[in-house]
Amino acid sequence: QKEVEQDPGPLSVPEGAIVSLNCTYSNSAFQYFMWYRQYSRKGPELLMYTYSSGNKEDGRFTAQVDKSSKYISLFIRDSQPSDSATYLCAMTPGSSGSARQLTFGSGTQLTVLP
Amino acid sequence: DSGVTQTPKHLITATGQRVTLRCSPRSGDLSVYWYQQSLDQGLQFLIQYYNGEERAKGNILERFSAQQFPDLHSELNLSSLELGDSALYFCASSGAVNTGELFFGEGSRLTVL
Numbered sequence: 570q571k572e573v574e575q576d577p578g579p580l581s582v583p584e585g586a587i588v589s590l591n592c593t594y595s596n597s598a599f600q601y602f603m604w605y606r607q608y609s610r611k612g613p614e615l616l617m618y619t620y621s622s623g624n625k626e627d628g629r630f631t632a633q634v635d636k637s638s639k640y641i642s643l644f645i646r647d648s649q650p651s652d653s654a655t656y657l658c659a660m661t662p663g664s665s666g667s668a669r670q671l672t673f674g675s676g677t678q679l680t681v682l683p
Numbered sequence: 684d685s686g687v688t689q690t691p692k693h694l695i696t697a698t699g700q701r702v703t704l705r706c707s708p709r710s711g712d713l714s715v716y717w718y719q720q721s722l723d724q725g726l727q728f729l730i731q732y733y734n735g736e737e738r739a740k741g742n743i744l745e746r747f748s749a750q751q752f753p754d755l756h757s758e759l760n761l762s763s764l765e766l767g768d769s770a771l772y773f774c775a776s777s778g779a780v781n782t783g784e785l786f787f788g789e790g791s792r793l794t795v796l
Contacts, residue, residue: 603784612685612773612787613726657726670716670739671785675725 572596575658575674583682588645592658592674595639599660599672602634604643607655607676616656617643648681655679686710689774689788697796701762704791706774708755714738714777715757716785717749721770732757764795 575592582588590604601620605613617632619625619641625632631644641660645652658674686709696702708715717729719742728741732751743749746764751757761768771792775785 610789612687612775612789613785614685614787615784618784659726670728670731670741671726672728673726 570595571675572672573658573660573674576677577675579678579680581680581682582648584648584650586648586681588648588652588679588681590643590645590656590658590677590679592641592660593639594641594660594672596660596662596672597636597639598662601661602632602641603659603671604630604632605657605659605673607657609654613657648679650681650683653680685786685788687774687776687786687788689772689791691791692789693792693794695794695796696764698764698766700764700795701760702764702793704759704761704772704774704793706757706759706776706788708757708774708776709778709786712776712778712786713755715751715755716775716777717743717757717759718773718775718787719770720773720790726773729759761793764793766795769793769795 573594604617606616607613619632622634622636629646633642655676655678657676659671688707690705713734715732720726729743731739735751749759771790773790775787
């Protein structure tokens with residue numbers, strides 16, 4: 570069983586839809602949770618970053634972490650065709666120098682149709 | 684543009700051969716990370732260097748090695764290549780402030796025939 574599980578999709582939604590992307594994890598030591606976005610033929614780029622449980626909002630994006638359930642989510646409101654990409658969740662145990670040995674989910678491929 | 688430069692972008696080689704992938708981190712970043720991305724395994728952490736010293740190892744095969752030079756650029760050496768080594772290899776760098784953010788290059792796509 571992988572430490573981080575993510576539904577690979579693909580997921581297709583119409584423009585303007587609310588998108589929900591999710592990951593589950595098994596390692597209770599994970600404290601920092603991130604969402605990266607990866608466009609085709611590009612490297613991943615950080616989209617959202619949260620520490621421990623709770624919600625964080627940034628424009629059309631909201632990240633939620635539920636540590637009791639070992640479950641994290643990314644919501645995209647008013648989705649746009651430019652949001653079409655692969656979304657990878659990532660997490661790490663702590664703030665030491667090794668914190669950035671991120672464990673990634675396999676990624677969910679999202680297509681937003683005009 | 685993340686500021687991380689990787690070369691070559693594409694590489695095709697045969698089984699048993701050896702290749703070297705090169706990475707220049709963002710200006711001022713001391714840490715370099717190497718990740719392998721394949722369809723079946725996703726993004727896998729290979730190794731981390733900080734200011735020239737190995738800091739952490741992940742799922743890196745013994746056939747693979749890396750180093751970081753005094754000018755902070757890094758090289759990933761892959762030897763005795765097998766078909767299963769075909770993948771995208773990403774380099775990432777990070778700054779001093781622990782924001783959890785990695786800046787990824789555009790990757791080197793390796794095809795082993």
